[in-house]
Amino acid sequence: MGFLIGISGSIIVDQGGRFPGYKRAYVNNDYIESTALSGGVPFILPVLKDEEMIKAQAESIDGLILSGGQDVNPLLYGEEPTTKTGSPFLARDQSEQLLLKHVIDQGKPVLAICRGLQILNVAYGGTLYQDMSDIKEAFIKHDQYNNTSDPSHSIMIKDGTRLHDLYGNQALINSFHHQAIKDVAPGFEVSAWAKDGVIEAIEKQGDQFVVGVQWHPEMMAKQHISMLNLFKLFMEHVKQSAGKKVSI
């Protein structure tokens, strides 16, 4: 028996084809492949409304990957939307906040990616910059636009963090974001910054593995062992917390 990894899903609306306007539940396949490559059994967790149902989602998995996607609704961190913020998707925000709460309360590991890191930070009381242009010091190109598996900028990693155990002082990452963390949520610490000071990773203080990264390791994992190793580290903690035997 493997370890069941829930990957938070989104909804995509058909723009053409036979069913324009039709809604489909999905995740990008890179999350599925990276999970499987690191020894987990991937499941897509669709956006839901009912908290009991979301709690059941959390109970049914051994670990959670929060996937990337839309900008978090600024109302959730006490701001009006500026003209540079993306289109809101409140139903997904609320579904993922409840999912996170239940997964973390159940002591299970979480790997939060890009938007996932942002929703993690907001769910626990942090805030975001709605656009990189709101950060005076930000001079690095944080949206490389294409060539998704290529590293595009470096990060500096704080000593004593989980990321430091994995990578040491520096790592090379890809970058596809136009928002970033402003105030870090209480109970979390920053574990990596870009060279312009932009926050690139946070970790929950304490023993539970709850790590958020601003980049997209799932897009690099097949080409760069260093990024597959992040998924493998997550999986090690999933195995420990599930108390099961390795089956692969």
Ligand code: MN
């Ligand atoms: Mn970046």
